[in-house]
Amino acid sequence: MKIARTVAEVRQAADCCKVEKARLGLVPTMGAFHDGHVSLFRAARAECDKVVVSLFVNPAQFAPHEDLARYPRDETRDAELAEDEGVDILFAPPADELYPTGFHTWVDPEGTGAEGVRRPDHFRGVATVCVKLFNIVQPDVAYFGQKDAQQAAIVRQLIRDLNLELELRVVLTVRDPDGLALSSRNTYLSADERLRALTLPRALRAGREAYADGADPVAAARAAFNGLDPDYVEVLDLGNAKLLAAAARVGETRLIDNVVLEGELT
Numbered sequence: 001m002k003i004a005r006t007v008a009e010v011r012q013a014a015d016c017c018k019v020e021k022a023r024l025g026l027v028p029t030m031g032a033f034h035d036g037h038v039s040l041f042r043a044a045r046a047e048c049d050k051v052v053v054s055l056f057v058n059p060a061q062f063a064p065h066e067d068l069a070r071y072p073r074d075e076t077r078d079a080e081l082a083e084d085e086g087v088d089i090l091f092a093p094p095a096d097e098l099y100p101t102g103f104h105t106w107v108d109p110e111g112t113g114a115e116g117v118r119r120p121d122h123f124r125g126v127a128t129v130c131v132k133l134f135n136i137v138q139p140d141v142a143y144f145g146q147k148d149a150q151q152a153a154i155v156r157q158l159i160r161d162l163n164l165e166l167e168l169r170v171v172l173t174v175r176d177p178d179g180l181a182l183s184s185r186n187t188y189l190s191a192d193e194r195l196r197a198l199t200l201p202r203a204l205r206a207g208r209e210a211y212a213d214g215a216d217p218v219a220a221a222r223a224a225f226n227g228l229d230p231d232y233v234e235v236l237d238l239g240n241a242k243l244l245a246a247a248a249r250v251g252e253t254r255l256i257d258n259v260v261l262e263g264e265l266t
């Protein structure tokens, strides 16, 4: 597996794929890999001739009070895992490679509810880095997780709005056996907090069951949020799918999750 640190290096490595007319898959990540990331790598591996994974803790999507400094980082372990999964190129640039001095151009999606309201500028950072990665790597397909469903929806919208030439795949959320969605931020949780965090997937499941019975999913999920105070519980209409999404803080850790109410995410 090639590890590229610069735009020039990753372009050169990805360019040989183009010459060979290979189908190129890109999986954008912030590292601290878990089985959720692995399922994206496998989806890309199954469909593409070459797989590029980007590993970049994107400062532009963190607010000043958020966890950029303490976000889990373990590049050596991540590189081993990616190599074991058959990733061809790991693009792990330093921050100033993507945001050099004098960087002034942003992609700013409009009208982003839920996470977009609670984290102003978050999706501006996400959209900007994704457009940069798409321009740099020029993948045929990009892979995103249902776990961050709003992010996937925003990327779908920007591909359409900016006439980008790539396909998007959304891969189902991978969960621990007890239902907690895998997340790099789960490492912040103490044993007690991890138990309390289970309220989030349980409340969403209660909402989904209520919806299937014709009741209000938001009210049902809110009623099941015992012990945690959700930031929001909202139905998101993502075009081909309707989701019930929520965010909640467990101690210092903010977790998000969602379930599909109807439709398909792909």
Ligand code: AMP
Pocket (backbone or CB within 6 Å): 028, 029, 030, 031, 035, 036, 037, 039, 040, 143, 144, 145, 146, 147, 148, 149, 171, 172, 173, 174, 175, 181, 182, 183, 184
């Ligand atoms: P991150 O490194 O957290 O930015 O995530 C990189 C990609 O992995 C994003 O598209 C996420 O939606 C996806 N992802 C994160 N957690 C999971 C999960 N539990 N199941 C499936 N995909 C996930």
